[in-house]
Amino acid sequence: MARTISSAVNSPGNNRCGDSLYARIYATVCQIPRGRVSTYGRIARLVGGCSARQVGYAMASLPAGSRVPWQRVINHKGEISCRKRGDGAGNQRRRLEAENIRFSPKGRIDLKRYGWPIF
């Protein structure tokens, strides 16, 4: 699993101060148990010293096929954030449904029920 992080940190241009902030974000995301979801803001709070946008940016920078469960990270509305390009949104929903996470008729996730209880 440590290999996982290493792979994730291998993003294009982001190495800051050796101990990259992205690594922290990815590590935190990796701690989200299967069948649970969290929000960008919460991840940012957990990591500390960074804003939700940075978390989103970190997700966007993730290489395809990374072991980081980026799909479990959604916005505070409980919806899958629409990315600028790519069909990742549909892919994300499909992955979440594969984890028994149910979506509301409007395509939302009940954070009360599926939200990561920790922190």
Place this chain on the structure above:
DNA sequence: CCTGTGACGTCCC
């Protein structure tokens, strides 16, 4: 160096 932009969040109406 300066500007635009974005997988966000909170506040207000």
Place this chain on the structure above:
DNA sequence: TGGGACGCCACAG
């Protein structure tokens, strides 16, 4: 419940 305005900060050009 829903939508708009503002704030936020790193990254790319």
